Amino acid sequence: MTLRAIAVLAVLSLALAACSDGTPQSEAQSSAILPTIGTSGHSKSTTPAKQVFGAEQVASRGAPAPFGSYSKGCMAGGAQLAETGPTWQAMRLSRNRNWAHPATVDYVMDLSREAAQQPGWNGLYVGDLSQPRGGPMLTGHASHQIGLDADIWLRPADNLSLSVAERESISSISLRRDRGAFVNDNWTRQHHEILKAAASDPRVARIFIFPGAKVQMCKDARGDRSWLRKIRPWYGHHYHFHVRLACPAGTEGCVNQAPPPPGDGCADAQAWVETILNPPPPDPNAPPPRPRRQLLLADLPQQCATVLQ
Numbered sequence: 001m002t003l004r005a006i007a008v009l010a011v012l013s014l015a016l017a018a019c020s021d022g023t024p025q026s027e028a029q030s031s032a033i034l035p036t037i038g039t040s041g042h043s044k045s046t047t048p049a050k051q052v053f054g055a056e057q058v059a060s061r062g063a064p065a066p067f068g069s070y071s072k073g074c075m076a077g078g079a080q081l082a083e084t085g086p087t088w089q090a091m092r093l094s095r096n097r098n099w100a101h102p103a104t105v106d107y108v109m110d111l112s113r114e115a116a117q118q119p120g121w122n123g124l125y126v127g128d129l130s131q132p133r134g135g136p137m138l139t140g141h142a143s144h145q146i147g148l149d150a151d152i153w154l155r156p157a158d159n160l161s162l163s164v165a166e167r168e169s170i171s172s173i174s175l176r177r178d179r180g181a182f183v184n185d186n187w188t189r190q191h192h193e194i195l196k197a198a199a200s201d202p203r204v205a206r207i208f209i210f211p212g213a214k215v216q217m218c219k220d221a222r223g224d225r226s227w228l229r230k231i232r233p234w235y236g237h238h239y240h241f242h243v244r245l246a247c248p249a250g251t252e253g254c255v256n257q258a259p260p261p262p263g264d265g266c267a268d269a270q271a272w273v274e275t276i277l278n279p280p281p282p283d284p285n286a287p288p289p290r291p292r293r294q295l296l297l298a299d300l301p302q303q304c305a306t307v308l309q
Ligand SMILES: [Zn+2]
Pocket: 141, 144, 149, 150, 151, 241, 242, 243
């Protein structure tokens, strides 16, 4: 294996670590089977958790609390982001995913006010937060389970009087070209400024966006570069960026992800871009990817049984 190939593998494994919550999928799945929970007869611990959490229409009562990790957990006492505010609109309302820990709702509203100061932006179009009680989803995301993840559209929110129907049909815009190695002509300085504001907030643990955007921000950043550390290159994420908040103070059952490696991460992002442009030949000895087993209620923290009551 060449040094270059080793470097590429190192970057890829770093990147993988950046999005997973650090818990191997096979761990913690042999935990004790919980007794039958919930009120419906079929809500047994062997039920796929996404079916149960995906059916919840409102938040649970009680104090706000994230339980577990971003990709294996749930949320009590969720708050709902208003469908429309002075500087935001929640999109795809039919999904009923404009719920989150109140700290996330506050953060999204704060960021939308900052975005509204950018030319051409009146605020933000907000994509998925979490389901009313968090947990795994029937479609989409592996994470967004504990109310601390938020997807923000990269389309400038220039019209904040979109109807409910328009918010179903309108699409965001892609900012990438060459499979994410570079930004395209839709990228603007305003995107840079909004992402910088998003990452500079101490409530934020990391932000996911495609590699070419990170490299562009690395090139354009002047002065303080510390905020770049939290901007993490990731697959997809060219129609929206994904903000992940750290566990708010005093949330005992909330599991933080390990912080990003020290430094601005620009060399890693550049290495990923080079891998996109010159992909290494496939390894004939690579094991086939293991399909992800779906999460059962028994896989989630015990508090999640209470959240469903
Ligand atoms: Zn997301």
